[in-house]
Amino acid sequence: MTVPEILFLSQEDVIAAGGLDMAKALEDMELALRLHGEGEINMPPKIFLPFTEADGESFRAAAITMPVYVGGPVQRAGVKWAAESMENVRRGDLPYGIDIVVLHDVDRAHPVAIMDGTLITAMRTSAITGVATRYLAPPESRVVGLVGAGVIGRTTLEALCHVLPDVEEVRLCDLDRPRAQTLAAEFAGRLPIRIVDDAGTSLRGADVCITMTTSRTPYVQAEWVAPGSLFAQVAANEVEGEVILQADRLVVDEWEQISHYSGSAFRPLLEKGQVHDEEITNLGKIVAGEAPGRRTPEERIFFDSFGMACEDIVVAERIYQEARRHGLGHPLRLWELAWAM
Amino acid sequence: MTVPEILFLSQEDVIAAGGLDMAKALEDMELALRLHGEGEINMPPKIFLPFTEADGESFRAAAITMPVYVGGPVQRAGVKWAAESMENVRRGDLPYGIDIVVLHDVDRAHPVAIMDGTLITAMRTSAITGVATRYLAPPESRVVGLVGAGVIGRTTLEALCHVLPDVEEVRLCDLDRPRAQTLAAEFAGRLPIRIVDDAGTSLRGADVCITMTTSRTPYVQAEWVAPGSLFAQVAANEVEGEVILQADRLVVDEWEQISHYSGSAFRPLLEKGQVHDEEITNLGKIVAGEAPGRRTPEERIFFDSFGMACEDIVVAERIYQEARRHGLGHPLRLWELAWAM
Numbered sequence: 001m002t003v004p005e006i007l008f009l010s011q012e013d014v015i016a017a018g019g020l021d022m023a024k025a026l027e028d029m030e031l032a033l034r035l036h037g038e039g040e041i042n043m044p045p046k047i048f049l050p051f052t053e054a055d056g057e058s059f060r061a062a063a064i065t066m067p068v069y070v071g072g073p074v075q076r077a078g079v080k081w082a083a084e085s086m087e088n089v090r091r092g093d094l095p096y097g098i099d100i101v102v103l104h105d106v107d108r109a110h111p112v113a114i115m116d117g118t119l120i121t122a123m124r125t126s127a128i129t130g131v132a133t134r135y136l137a138p139p140e141s142r143v144v145g146l147v148g149a150g151v152i153g154r155t156t157l158e159a160l161c162h163v164l165p166d167v168e169e170v171r172l173c174d175l176d177r178p179r180a181q182t183l184a185a186e187f188a189g190r191l192p193i194r195i196v197d198d199a200g201t202s203l204r205g206a207d208v209c210i211t212m213t214t215s216r217t218p219y220v221q222a223e224w225v226a227p228g229s230l231f232a233q234v235a236a237n238e239v240e241g242e243v244i245l246q247a248d249r250l251v252v253d254e255w256e257q258i259s260h261y262s263g264s265a266f267r268p269l270l271e272k273g274q275v276h277d278e279e280i281t282n283l284g285k286i287v288a289g290e291a292p293g294r295r296t297p298e299e300r301i302f303f304d305s306f307g308m309a310c311e312d313i314v315v316a317e318r319i320y321q322e323a324r325r326h327g328l329g330h331p332l333r334l335w336e337l338a339w340a341m
Numbered sequence: 342m343t344v345p346e347i348l349f350l351s352q353e354d355v356i357a358a359g360g361l362d363m364a365k366a367l368e369d370m371e372l373a374l375r376l377h378g379e380g381e382i383n384m385p386p387k388i389f390l391p392f393t394e395a396d397g398e399s400f401r402a403a404a405i406t407m408p409v410y411v412g413g414p415v416q417r418a419g420v421k422w423a424a425e426s427m428e429n430v431r432r433g434d435l436p437y438g439i440d441i442v443v444l445h446d447v448d449r450a451h452p453v454a455i456m457d458g459t460l461i462t463a464m465r466t467s468a469i470t471g472v473a474t475r476y477l478a479p480p481e482s483r484v485v486g487l488v489g490a491g492v493i494g495r496t497t498l499e500a501l502c503h504v505l506p507d508v509e510e511v512r513l514c515d516l517d518r519p520r521a522q523t524l525a526a527e528f529a530g531r532l533p534i535r536i537v538d539d540a541g542t543s544l545r546g547a548d549v550c551i552t553m554t555t556s557r558t559p560y561v562q563a564e565w566v567a568p569g570s571l572f573a574q575v576a577a578n579e580v581e582g583e584v585i586l587q588a589d590r591l592v593v594d595e596w597e598q599i600s601h602y603s604g605s606a607f608r609p610l611l612e613k614g615q616v617h618d619e620e621i622t623n624l625g626k627i628v629a630g631e632a633p634g635r636r637t638p639e640e641r642i643f644f645d646s647f648g649m650a651c652e653d654i655v656v657a658e659r660i661y662q663e664a665r666r667h668g669l670g671h672p673l674r675l676w677e678l679a680w681a682m
Contacts, residue, residue: 002434008349011676044388049408049418051447061450063418065408067390077390077404081420081443083450093343098451098675100443102422106392109402109424110439114455116675330673334439334457335352 003336004108007320009115009329017322019119022158025127025315030287032070032124032314033131036254037288040071041310045257061085066309069106070317077104078313080117095151096214097121101316110334113320117312120319122155124311128253128283129210129232130159132303135286135293136251137208137230142168145206147199147220149174149183152212152234157187164208169194171202200224211238218265222246225300232303237265239302244269247302249295255280258306265304344677345449348661350456350670358663360460363499366468366656371628373411373465373655374472377595378629381412382651386598402426407650410447411658418445419654421458436492437555438462442657451675454661458653461660463496465652469594469624470551470573471500473644476627476634477592478549478571483509486547488540488561490515490524493553493575498528505549510535512543541565552579559606563587566641573644578606580643585610588643590636596621599647606645 009017018024035041047065052058064082080101088094099117104110133141144160144167146153153174160167170193174180177195184193196202203209203224211220212234222242225231231247233239236258244250244265255277258264269275283303285291294301323329350358359365376382388406393399405423421442429435440458445451474482485501485508487494494515501508511534515521518536525534537543544550544565552561553575563583566572572588574580577599585591585606596618599605610616624644626632635642664670 004435004439008673010674042390044390044406047385047388047406047408049383049385049410051410051418061447063408063410063420063445063450065385065388065406065420067388067404067406067422069390069392069404077392079404079406079420079422081408081445081452083445083452085448085450087448088450094345094449094451098345098449100452100675102441102443104404104422104424106402107426107428108435108439109404109426109429110435111422111424111441118675332349332671332673333351334441334459 004110004334006111006332006334007113007323007329008332009113009319009323011116011119013323013329014116014119014319016328017319017326019123019319022123022127022162024318025123026130026159026162028314028318029124029127029131029311032310033284033287035070035072035074036308036310037282037284037286037290038072042069043308043310045260046309059086061087066312068309068313070310070313074314074317075106076313076317077106078102078316080309080312082117082121101312103313103316103320113316115316115319117316120312120315122151124315125152125234125305125307126155126159128305128311129156129234130163131287132232132251132283132305133163133208133230135283136301136303137164138228138294138297141207143206144170144208144210145203146170146172146210147202148212149176149180150212154183156210156212157183157191161190168192171196171206173198173202208232210234213238216263227300228298230301230303233265234305236261236263236306239265241265241269244302245274246300248299249281249301250275250279251281251283251286251301251303253283253305253308255282258304261306345451345675347452347673347675348454348664348670349673350454350660350664352457352460354664354670355457355460355660357669358660358667360464360660363464363468363503365659366464367471367500367503369655369659370465370468370472370652373651374625374628376411376413376415377649377651378623378625378627378631379413383410384649384651386601387650400427402428407653409650409654411651411654415655415658416447417654417658418447419443419657421650421653423458423462442653444654444657444661454657456657456660458657461653461656463492465656466493466575466646466648467496467500469646469652470497470575471504472628473573473592473624473646474504474549474571476624477642477644478505479569479635479638482548484547485511485549485551486544487511487513487551488543489553490517490521491553495524497551497553498524498532502531509533512537512547514539514543549573551575554579557604568641569639571642571644573646574606575646577602577604577647580606582606582610585643586615587641589640590622590642591616591620592622592624592627592642592644594624594646594649596623599645602647
């Protein structure tokens with residue numbers, strides 16, 4: 001009898017195995033997006049499972065189940081279970097989102113690794129923005145406008161160090177100004193960060209705009225967004241409809257999922273017939289060379305990412321292989337001796 | 342900073358915490374079904390993720406993701422990842438199905454337990470058949486016909502010890518006759534088991550018929566199924582259509598999922614308009630007292646179970662609480678000190 005062994009990796013193990021290596025995460029996302037564009041990925045829609053407060057309506061927490069099979073050279077199935085909790089925000093002692101990733105052997109059907117996915121989620125989310133910037137930012141981008149100095153703010157700055165190393169100004173704002181200052185200090189000497197007072201000041205006229213807040217209502221005005229810019233929305237609904245409507249090009253990670261998500265900024269535009277499926281390009285098609293990237297310096301490009309399980313699994317697979325090479329993690333056995341029955 | 346702790350339970354831990362206690366599993370299933378009938382469960386459809394052989398078509402393995410939120414007194418979210426592999430069958434060194442169950446804290450959104458779900462799956466599957474037998478078998482059932490002496494065959498015999506303790510004959514057959522004999526010997530003194538040659542001999546005229554094979558094509562003939570009997574199909578497609586059509590009553594665990602499953606014995610009948618949604622009763626409605634159980638001694642009842650994530654989570658929650666009480670399992674920390682970012 002074979003005993004299936006599962007490698008458990010804590011966040012510290014994930015870090016020791018290269019979890020904070022943004023250059024690798026960017027490579028991973030180029031791979032994940034290319035495979036997605038080439039149709040090598042079988043990824044059912046995410047399943048949202050909300051838990052409400054006692055009133056039966058208010059959002060208390062949610063679990064999002066994200067299964068995927070990644071083909072091509074990866075050949076790995078897995079699932080991310082992404083949980084979110086307002087209680088964590090209220091108490092401030094745990095992150096809003098806590099994730100685990102499980103990797104499976106596709107021949108033998110048992111799990112081979114269970115790891116913290118919280119850090120992987122932050123890294124891959126910003127690496128996707130980084131890849132979008134590589135393909136869609138205007139040539140010689142000089143000014144970047146950022147809104148949000150939380151976890152994703154940090155990983156996004158890390159990604160910018162790689163994809164826009166010669167940027168002249170990075171404007172950063174956050175409702176919690178000291179948090180923005182602390183974050184800027186971390187990147188002193190690596191990025192020319194300037195703290196600004198509000199989203200408008202950050203985004204107005206920037207070559208690349210990136211919003212990554214927990215806001216569930218739009219706050220970005222269309223007039224802030226310059227011609228020729230790339231606008232990357234990391235949350236689902238941060239921009240007023242006109243930001244999307246005035247864009248010359250609409251790119252997303254996966255339109256199939258975004259177009260069906262009730263909380264997406266695209267939803268009201270779709271319902272009014274102002275946006276049509278055929279106007280949208282999945283970023284994977286661009287990375288796979290099946291659709292063009294930026295076509296002119298003048299076009300406004302709007303990019304929206306919903307997050308895809310294939311991103312998590314490609315990163316997790318690299319971490320798992322690296323952890324095995326270095327003997328990291330804690331091996332678990334699904335059963336010790338033999339299947340009992 | 343809080344450090345989320347996850348209790349890992351191997352199959353041995355699950356057993357030590359009462360995983361093989363069928364009386365408890367039957368109680369669990371009464372609870373799970375009642376909550377299902379009362380609408381206290383939020384259970385999205387299972388997601389099937391097939392992995393094919395190199396030809397791109399033949400079934401190699403599959404992963405089934407089953408997320409659920411169980412309300413009422415349970416208040417637990419979780420997910421079962423059920424994997425199946427033909428390679429395991431070919432090599433014979435691992436079970437066809439290997440499952441893990443993850444339990445989540447619905448306030449704080451982090452996992453609290455990860456455990457072997459392989460044994461739980463077998464126990465809850467047969468406990469559901471047991472509960473169906475309690476509510477739907479003819480009064481004073483004397484003869485039970487079983488087909489299949491595998492893992493589910495064993496747990497089903499265990500369930501029969503509880504729900505039909507006075508049965509006079511249990512006929513058992515399996516394509517692998519020695520396997521059936523070994524299993525019968527295990528229950529010597531507890532159940533009057535008689536090994537028979539084939540499915541027809543086992544099922545013909547029995548008060549309760551239970552089929553639990555890996556067959557993907559129907560082999561049960563309608564003429565074998567007596568008036569007044571309960572027929573419980575544990576796999577999805579073991580009976581010819583007439584077995585369903587001649588039944589006076591159709592009961593299932595969850596019609597929503599069965600009616601959409603392409604491999605179900607109901608599918609061709611639905612497509613031909615021979616079965617209609619309003620003829621079907623979910624077992625949970627019966628357990629919750631919102632629909633009658635067996636109405637007459639004469640009616641033929643056909644019961645089909647697809648398997649529901651809420652069943653796994655209710656068992657897993659009991660195991661988890663018991664494991665905590667007895668200090669079982671291996672505690673894992675999602676991060677050691679503090680969230681890194």
